[in-house]
Amino acid sequence: MPKISKKGLLMPESPIRKLVPYAEIAKKRGTKVYHLNIGQPDIKTPEVAMNSIKNLDIKVLKYSHSAGFESYRRKLSDYYQKHGLPINFEDIIITTGGSEALLFAMGSTMDTDDEIIIPEPFYANYNGFSTASGVKVIPVISTIENGFALPPIGEFEKLITSKTKAILICNPGNPTGYLYSKEEIFQLAELVKKHDLFLIADEVYREFIYDGEEHFSVMNVPGLEQNAIMIDSVSKRYSMCGARIGCIVSKNKELMTTAMKFAQARLSPPTFAQIASEAALDTPQSYFDEVITEYKDRRDTLIEELNKIDGVKVGSPKGAFYCIAKLPVKNADHFAQWLLETYDFNGETVMVAPAAGFYSTPEVGLDEVRIAYVLKKDDLIKAVQILKEALKVYKN
Template identity: 70%
Template sequence: MPASPIRKLVPFAEEAKRKGKKVIHLNIGQPDIKTPKVALDAVKNNDLEVLEYSRTEGSDTYRKKLSGYYAKNDIHIDAADIIVTTGGSEALSFAMGSIADHGDEIIIPEPFYANYNGFATAVGVNVVPVTSHIDNNFALPPIEEFEKLITPKTKAILICNPGNPTGYLYTEEEIKKLAAMAKKHDLFLVADEVYREFTYDGCEHHSILREEGLEAHAIMIDSVSKRYSMCGARIGCLVTRNKEVIQTALKFAQARLSPPTYAQIASEAALDTPQQYFDEVKKEYVGRRDLLIAELEKIDGVKIGRPQGAFYCIVELPIEDADHFAQWLLKEYSLDGETVMVAPAGGFYASPGLGKNQIRIAYVLEKESLKRAVKILKEALKSYKG
């Protein structure tokens, strides 16, 4: 199993803290936004006397309510099309295990969420990368580049929309191109859509489940973690109209028995969160993004991808080895007793050597912390000798 590029530096951060440094975490997508009170209250005020197993596919009431939530987003599916999972991570594992055999291939635009490598490794699937580039803001690579990589072992295309780690939001035209390719080559199109609510600059999220004629091909992955700032709940879901995929994924779900009961109670209640909550959160993230980019642009030699969704961006630094730089920040550098923890971007690529001079920043901290963190980065780059 590959180590997580996001978490592998944790021992260095803990050691820095033991030595008295303050570490500003830009490395992990843990929002500081408050979880909706309605979700927390549902757990606090429930009257359960026995904490029972739930249904393997998730509770009926939660899946029916989820179906209503999707309908509001112009995604029309039945409760039977949903399997509730232990986070979006489990949904991705179930999807890969259901649609691919050992040695099969899944094509993924890189850079991509690093744990896709881990999920694929766990089920014996090979990740085949197609590279997107910071120079065009990590837009979808040409369809011809995908088609060059398709072999008899190719079973699916996997995208994250909006993207982690890039923040790129695929256009409706790009989604339609992917849908047409999936149908042409009889592939699955898997979309990780956990950041659906967080799109900026007037851009709209376009789900693969809106595409006509893709019923047998489309598999959507979703999660409450980022939408409601409920990362610790570990509730996600796999959604598809393909009944054979549902039946197969259900076997994986049966092997782990059931998703957690309390977390489903919280997640079901969270669906009553008013739109005002999301409006305010989006406004906050736009402000953080704009401040982050404005401050980063003051650093010589830095190149930045401009996110249109989620809350991440890829930053190219005037260095050769971001892994070494990230460790150096924690082990050897501080500015007035403070340093920063970043995620080296090499771990978000499958192609060797790519992303070596890039980092991913999660702008999930309040603005003053972000501004301070970028100042530390700027001064650190002046001191860093590589």
């Protein structure tokens, strides 16, 4: 019998999606499932984006340029510059989601068995992208006790070897919602310049910032032009997860020339989705103002309700729409499956993402879950109430 590759066997399951079969079974038996497990916003996609593809008169659906439509890249450059980021259209390659941008970044900067340092917990697919690229993740653990702040810079420096090629951060963070301060970004910038490393910043949640805080981009650090790589996406900004459009951004010409070879190998990003994404740039500011207000209210509601449950510990995220909650259970994987397989409260249950999958260090985060506050406030209150009742039953 033919054998599966070692790389394939090592590819991790998604902690976000691996429980889907259990959720489907729960729904088939008539149980309502509140999805707190996945960052799929329920916010409507901007009309300007949807209208752009409704009445298209296209006779031939052609390839685009491998870097993406120039009109889109120019308009995206204008958008970034309006937000204070010194990015030209030549600094941008459009990708099939932020996921492909990360694969291009790793493929362009790292060889097999090279190392990338990532503060954990981190977006679970970083493990998958690294495995697919033959790259080894070197984790630096941040903890719920200090709100998942950047670990001391000395902890990073201790891990740098001749194999280290980059540091990767998500700002603001998925799954923690942590927003890196300007000072923390500057500390990382000095470190990567000192050791000739790349600093890859996944900034797909840049708009989702609360409490009067401000996002500080790696693209705004003077003297970091040759080290900085920014990853972006339309998925969350415009509630367009299904468009699968993102981009890789850098001032480093050699890097972008290399990334372009990967872009050419996959031919081009999707045409319809680029048209919609370009149109989405005309979304009025009022849309974002309403969305940010809504998410802040949802965050406040979720944190308030979770803090009412004995034994639950949760930080207050400053960005994105996720938080990590420490639960009074030994194994959140088992608890999450039990919620779907066995439990219901008045015919309803909740689906959460076990947080161990957001770490690469074994046996860490076993009692934690990631919660995405992408549901309406009333649904969040119901979901946390179910969680509260479930924990009482589960402990017994």
